[in-house]
Amino acid sequence: MQNFDVIVIGSGIGGLVTATQLAAKGADVLVLESYLIPGGSAGYFERQGYRFDVGASMIFGFGQNGTTN
Numbered sequence: 801m802q803n804f805d806v807i808v809i810g811s812g813i814g815g816l817v818t819a820t821q822l823a824a825k826g827a828d829v830l831v832l833e834s835y836l837i838p839g840g841s842a843g844y845f846e847r848q849g850y851r852f853d854v855g856a857s858m859i860f861g862f863g864q865n866g867t868t869n
Contacts, residue, residue, distance in 0.1 A: 804828045805829065807829075807832065808832070809832050810833060811831050812841060813839070813842045814840075815831060816831070816838065816839070841854055
């Protein structure tokens with residue numbers, strides 16, 4: 801069993817920045833994410849050769865159910 805100094809839950813922008821800063825200072829960091837890819841609202845998806853930023857739809861509420869997708 802491996803031991804970590806820090807476990808970061810969630811790989812959104814806050815989690816990724818925190819993890820990289822701690823790792824840069826020498827901490828042994830594990831990042832846990834339940835979604836398929838890291839990035840949270842900083843992620844993107846591709847359709848028909850175009851890349852779409854997920855963050856814009858989260859901020860401005862372009863989703864069909866409420867203010868987020």
